[in-house]
Amino acid sequence: MPTSDADRRDWRPIATVDTVILTLDEGSLKVLVHRRQRAPFAGAWALPGGYIRPGEDDSAEEAALRVLRTKAGLPNFYIEQLATYSGPARDPRGWSISVAFLALVPRDLLPDLAEDVSLAAVDGLPDLAFDHGRIVRDAVARLRGKGAYSSLPAALLPESFTLPELQRAYEIVLGDHIDASSFRRKVLDLDMIEETGEAQAGVSKRPAKLYRLTGAARTFNRTLGAA
Template sequence: MKDTPAPAVICTVDVVLLTLRGDALQVALVRRDRAPFAGALALPGGYVHAQEDADAQASAARVLRDKAGLASPYLEQLATFSGAVRDPRGWSVAVAYCALVPPELLAPAEGRIELAPVDALPPLPFDHRQIVEVAVARVRSKSQYSSLPVHLCAEPFTLPQLQAVYEVVLGEAINKVSFRRKVEELAMLEPIPGALQMGAAHRPAQLYRLRPAYRRKLSLSERGL
C-alpha cells in the first residue's frame, strides 16, 4: 500500500507596517482582493516566491513593494506563526516581519493602505490580530533600550521631536534628562553641521540624523529608559 502524499504546506510572509498618525501608533492594512476573506482588511502579505526571493526577508520587502508601493524601510523578523487552523486553505506557516516608516514617507502607499490604531484594530482575518499584538509588544519592549523608534521619525529631527516619538510608542511621558542621557548612550545620532530649526518662541534647536551604521541595525543599551 502506497503512502498518501502529504498535502503541501502553505508558506507566506506577513508584514506589520507601523507608522505614526497624530498621537497614535498605527498599523497599515490592505484590502484582500481574493478568497479567502476577499474584501477584508488584512496585513500586507503573500506567498514566498521560491525562484525569485533569496530569503524570507526578501519576500517581505517584495510584498511591501507590491502591496504598498514602498521600498523596504527598517525591517526585522518578528516570529513564525503556523498550524492547521490559521488558514482555511490548509496547514500554513507565515514568517512575520515588522517594518517601521515615518508618516512623511507613506506617500507612495496612498490609496493602497488604510491605517488603523494598534489599540483599536478592526476585525482581521487569519491570526493577523495576534501578529499585530506580538509586533506592538515587541516594539514597545525594544524601545525601552534601543534606537528602534528613530525609524518612525523623518529626518532631520530635533531631540524634542524624537522624544515625542518615543513617548507615543511607549504610551507614557519620559523625563527629558533621562531621555537625553539615553540618546547619548545609544550614540545613534549625528548632528547635521549648521542645521538648526528656528522657532519664534524658543532658541534654535540642533537638527540630527541617524548615523549610517544604524540605518539597518539597532543601537542597543544595557539599561532601559
C-alpha cells in the same frame, strides 16, 4: 516516495509571509493594512502578505520585500523577522505557515495611500483577516519591550528631527512619560544622534536644534533584529 497530488499537498504546508509596517501618524502608532480583494476574507482588512515563491525568492525576507514592493508600492527598507505562525486553521485554504516581519517606517516615506490601503491605530485595532490581529499585537509588544533605549523608535522619524520630537516618539512607543532632562542626557551620551547644525525654522518660540542618527546608531539599528 512519490504519491498522489493530494498526499503531497498534505505534506507541504502553504508557505507565506506577512509584514507589519508600523509608523507614527497624527501622534499615534499605526499599522499599514489593506483591504483584501479576493477570498478568503475578501473585503476584510489584512496585513500585506503573500505566498513565498521558491522560484523567485531567495529567502522569506526577500519574499516579504517583494510583497511590499508589488502589493504596496513600498521601496526596500530594513525589515526584521518577528515570528512564525502556523497551523491548520489560521488560513482557510489549508495548513499554513507564515513568517511575519516587522518594519518601522517614517510616515513621510510611505507613498500616498491608495484607496484600499489605510493606517490603523494599533490601540483599538479593527478586526483583521486571518490571525493578523494577533500578529500586530505581537509586533507592538516586541517594539515596546525591546530596549527602552534602543535606537529603534528613531527609525519612525524623518532623516532629521528635534530632540522633543524624538522624545515624543519614544513616549508614544513606550506608552509612558519620559523626563526631558534624563532623556537628553541618556540619548546624547549614547552617541546615537548628532547635531546637523541646523535648527527648526518658522516656529514662534525657541527653535529646537535638528539632529540625525549617527552612522553607528543606524548600524546598531539594522542589526538589532539579529540578536
